[in-house]
Amino acid sequence: MSGKSLISIILALVIIIVVSNSVYIVKETERAIKLQFGEIVDTDVKPGLRFKIPFVNAVRKFDARVMTMDGRPRDFLTIEKKRLSVDAFVKWKIVDNLTYYSATSGDEIRAADLLSSKVENELRNQFASRTLNEVVSGERDEVMKEVINNLSQVAQKELGVSIIDVRVKRVELPQEVSQSVYERMRTEREREARELRSRGFELAEGIRADADRQKTVIEAQAYRESEELRGEGDAIAAAVYADAFGKDPEFYSFTRSLKAYTESFNGKGDIMVLEPDSEFFRYLKGSKATN
Structure with a gap:
């Protein structure tokens, strides 16, 4: 190999090294700074293809992601x-x-x-x-x-x-702390449970007392209304009976006697002790013509 060829190869290698050291890439996920002889000259190198002076500039890259x-x-x-x-x-x-x-x-x-x-x-x-x-x-x-x-x-x-x-x-x-915390939490929950239970009992007693009061009031009102209705019914019945009795007293007396006979002679073993000329047998003796 001749001297010129060797020099050409060496020169090409030098050029390749210089170019490779002159170009660098900053990715989107990176942040970078440029230094010149150790002194920062660019604090925020943007992403992309960038150039630097070999052996003069240095580039430090950092991860820009979270x-x-x-x-x-x-x-x-x-x-x-x-x-x-x-x-x-x-x-x-x-x-x-x-x-x-x-x-x-x-x-x-x-x-x-x-x-x-x-x-x-x-x-x-x-x-x-x-x-x-x-x-x-x-x-x-x-x-x-x-x-x-x-x-x-x-x-x-x-x-x-x-x-x-x-x-x-x-x-x-720690185990001892865990146990004390557990005991305190259990005590607090038990206290809250007692308070809620007591409050529930109190509400239940109030509801029960109110229900009993309403029951008493409703029953009293119902009894009063029933007595009023019964009184009105009795009054109407008495008026009807009086009106019917006033129209034909003899017929009324006759129907009453028939009802009494039916109720009295209903049982087979019934025994009645009465005077023969008792008023009870008035309509059984036969009717007498009246002028």
């Missing part, structure tokens, strides 16, 4: 000095390239460590200002909202990241 930091469980104390084991995770993303690079040198692991420390401190403060019942069941959502609000400004100012969400996956209690 990332999840799932830390290990931590122990916190409540305001009652009761220990809790809390397992939480954080969703975050880079929003300020310059601040993020200055604080972490673009190292995602270092960023996660710094963020984890801040989240841990904020959770410790929130749990330390609340009771066990509040952080376990009563105010967990409120705790998370306050953690996010307090961390957002600090994380963006110091780390250049935005806190999207903070969630507690699990809160575990």
